Amino acid sequence: MKIDWQVISRQYGPLVWRTAYRLVGTEADAADCFQETFICALDFSKRQEVHNWAGLLQRLATARSLDLLRKRKREMRSRVNEAEWDRVASGEIGPDRQAQDSELMESLRAAITKLPAQQGEIFCLRYLNGLSYEEIAEEIGTSVDSVGVSLHRAKSRLRELLVSACAEER
Numbered sequence: 001m002k003i004d005w006q007v008i009s010r011q012y013g014p015l016v017w018r019t020a021y022r023l024v025g026t027e028a029d030a031a032d033c034f035q036e037t038f039i040c041a042l043d044f045s046k047r048q049e050v051h052n053w054a055g056l057l058q059r060l061a062t063a064r065s066l067d068l069l070r071k072r073k074r075e076m077r078s079r080v081n082e083a084e085w086d087r088v089a090s091g092e093i094g095p096d097r098q099a100q101d102s103e104l105m106e107s108l109r110a111a112i113t114k115l116p117a118q119q120g121e122i123f124c125l126r127y128l129n130g131l132s133y134e135e136i137a138e139e140i141g142t143s144v145d146s147v148g149v150s151l152h153r154a155k156s157r158l159r160e161l162l163v164s165a166c167a168e169e170r
Contacts, residue, residue: 003045009038012053016061022128023065025105029072033064040064055139058131062124063117070113111161119154126151 013034020033037060041050050056112120122140125131126147133151137144 005038005042008041008053012057015054016057019058019061019129020065023062023109023124024068025109029065029068033061033068036064037061052138055131055135058129059121059125059139062121062129066112066117066120066124069109073110073113107162107165108158111158111165114161115154115157119150119157122147122150123154123158 016034016037017030020037021027021030024030024033037057040060041053041057044050044056044060112123115123118140122136125136125139126133131139133144133147136147140147
């Protein structure tokens, strides 16, 4: 069966973009992840039939974004990113709140990169992309119980990392 990539990219491109941008926080990095996601999807589709394009592309975008964050962290440990929370514009949020949100998002990104790969992926699929436990289990190829355990461990570890990061700032 021939795959119409123009239709797939038109239909799922916005989903892939949002997924990548939420994680990496910059348009240039999101564009890189976007391209890599579709390249990986092409490779995947050559090996086996895809039954859920949205789930596959979201999972690949999350994995590519986490890979980029880990790479960025290794290359520039002291780099400070100006992150935005989903580009939410509000007249009520002042510059101090924007700075706090940016710092919190950067701390969360840094902490996520310290999680084991699958835990980080599952955490992002659940809390940044809004997938259900069942959807994650299907995409990852594991049980719903395993997803729950991974999320519990990821949240516990993130809590430790963020508390530790806050303590170091004081």
